[in-house]
Amino acid sequence: MTLNKTARKRFIFALMAVMTFSSLPTAYASIADCGHGFAVTAEYEWKKAATLGKGIREGGLSGLVRIPSDPANVFYTVADRGPHGEVGAHKRGTTTSSSDATSSRLYKIRVSHGEIEVLETIKIRQPGVRTEGLHLEGIAYNPNDDTFWLGEHYRPSLVQIKRNGTIVGRYVPEGTKEQLRQAGVREQGNTVEMIPASYRNLAQQRGFENVTISPDGKYLFATTQSSLAAGQASRHFRVLKLDLKKKKAVAEYVYQTDRAADYKHVQQQDIVLSELSALSTSKLLVNENDTYEGTKSKLKRIYRADFEHATNILGSKVSDNLEKLSPADLKAKGIVVASKKGVVDLVTLGYANIKPEGLTVIDEFTLALVNDNDYGVNYDRSSNLVQTGVPTKLQIISLLEGMK
Numbered sequence: 001m002t003l004n005k006t007a008r009k010r011f012i013f014a015l016m017a018v019m020t021f022s023s024l025p026t027a028y029a030s031i032a033d034c035g036h037g038f039a040v041t042a043e044y045e046w047k048k049a050a051t052l053g054k055g056i057r058e059g060g061l062s063g064l065v066r067i068p069s070d071p072a073n074v075f076y077t078v079a080d081r082g083p084h085g086e087v088g089a090h091k092r093g094t095t096t097s098s099s100d101a102t103s104s105r106l107y108k109i110r111v112s113h114g115e116i117e118v119l120e121t122i123k124i125r126q127p128g129v130r131t132e133g134l135h136l137e138g139i140a141y142n143p144n145d146d147t148f149w150l151g152e153h154y155r156p157s158l159v160q161i162k163r164n165g166t167i168v169g170r171y172v173p174e175g176t177k178e179q180l181r182q183a184g185v186r187e188q189g190n191t192v193e194m195i196p197a198s199y200r201n202l203a204q205q206r207g208f209e210n211v212t213i214s215p216d217g218k219y220l221f222a223t224t225q226s227s228l229a230a231g232q233a234s235r236h237f238r239v240l241k242l243d244l245k246k247k248k249a250v251a252e253y254v255y256q257t258d259r260a261a262d263y264k265h266v267q268q269q270d271i272v273l274s275e276l277s278a279l280s281t282s283k284l285l286v287n288e289n290d291t292y293e294g295t296k297s298k299l300k301r302i303y304r305a306d307f308e309h310a311t312n313i314l315g316s317k318v319s320d321n322l323e324k325l326s327p328a329d330l331k332a333k334g335i336v337v338a339s340k341k342g343v344v345d346l347v348t349l350g351y352a353n354i355k356p357e358g359l360t361v362i363d364e365f366t367l368a369l370v371n372d373n374d375y376g377v378n379y380d381r382s383s384n385l386v387q388t389g390v391p392t393k394l395q396i397i398s399l400l401e402g403m404k
Contacts, residue, residue: 037400038344044111046392052375054385058118059375059392061107063139063151063211063275064358064368072362073111074119075394077370078139078150079104104134106148106165111394124150124159126167126190134159137209137225137357138275142244144217151222156199156207158222158242171247173199194247195240198319201228209357212276212284213244219281220244223255225272227323233268234323235259236330239284239307239338252314253307254337256327257288263298266290271299275359277367279404282308285343285367287359300346300356302367304403305338344397354390364402370394 049058062080066072104124110117124134136159138151147168150159155176160168169190174197180186202224209225220242227234235258241251260268275287283306290299311334313319318335330337344367346356351371358370373390380386 038349039398040349040395041398042111042396044114044116044394046116048115048117049392055387056375056377059373061370061392062137062209062357062372064360064370064394065139065141065148066360066362066368067141068143068215071110075109075111075360075368075370076139076141076148077107077109077358078136079107080137080153080372081135104136106139109394116392116394122163122165124161124165124167135207137207138211138222140211140213140220140278142213142217142220143215144244149211149213149220151208151211153207153209153225156195156202156224158195158208158211158220171195173197175200192247194242194249196249196252196314196319198228198238199224199240210273210276210287212278214278214281216281218244219250219278221276221278221284223273223276225274226269233260235268235271235327236322236325236337237273238319238322239305241307249314251312252319253310254313254322254330254335255286255305255340256337258299258301263290265296266292266298274355274357277359277361279304279361282306283404285359285361285403286340287356289346289356293354297347297351300351301342302344302346302359303340304343305340307338309336310338311336343399343403349395349397354393358394361403362396364404365399367397367399368394369397 046059051057060079061077063078064075066075106122107118108120108122110119135153136150137153140149142149146163148161150161152159155172158171162168167190169192171192171194173195174193176193177191207224208222210223211220213220222240223237227237235256237255237257239253239255240249241253242248243250257271260266260271270291272289272291273286274289277285279285283304286303286305288299288301288303290297313322313335318325318333354371354373356369357372360368362368371393373392376388376390377385378388
């Protein structure tokens, strides 16, 4: 049964009346450029997270996906490598994982009665190959072959795995194998150069943050966390489209982030993309955020981006110099960027203090969102590991209008 807007609003308010929220809104929020009404209608916390070592508990969830045949309250999520900090007074940019125990893993989780329950922990593995160094940040599911695809932060790369965690293949930028050979690094099995060479030009710790697969399983979309213009302020992000049957890049589109000048005290280089979720073969939900927390955070939004009429720049001169071009330059060259429409303003919903990094669609009117709590730790200015007490939470967000 499909509810009209009034009936749906009454249903959601009735549902919310029997739930308890500490600081979340109890009515639909709406802002001028996010036309949909939206509200958090359920919240779940990972209260029984196991201890990993050094006082660190499981967490760091940085991606979220739901398999359509599973119950609506069952999801798969991926854990990253933990927070990174400067090590030593004169080693700016040097990073370290918070714990050796934060190895590559997926979780199958269920949410109910206000809690997140782990149903299965899936370790990433490949016979004869060490996989502890993978820094996983995104997860997508292909219904056509029952495999997961993971975004990887370091190289960057895309990793395809079976349900049991066995690696099927690792897909890297063109020229990576030669780089490894010159560095004297032994190539690991099942490595395929499928990604344009330009993706080797990345800022540190800004690899493939986001992956999603169209509902029909034909195409994978991937973006990096930041623009490829390392250390520069570019609004232009590349959205890579891969044909999963052909194992080939078939398109590259331009997603244009918001202007930092439209938000108080936000710098352009601090606007990043933290998640994708496909609605179709041409429409994606995009989680666009600043990197600030607390009251400093001004931009944390979910947009619906439409690439149907966007220009494919794959292999073009524009692709070679994209980050150096202004919006006016693109317009003059006839390049059409993806159109976008606001769906949810997460700052309005109280997300200013956490990192929303896992997003998936439950149905046309419902989203699930999980935060990356960085394992409840961070580094102080002296590179000492400190506890933050930030919990892992999964929220259900309901919309008055459909996303499609």
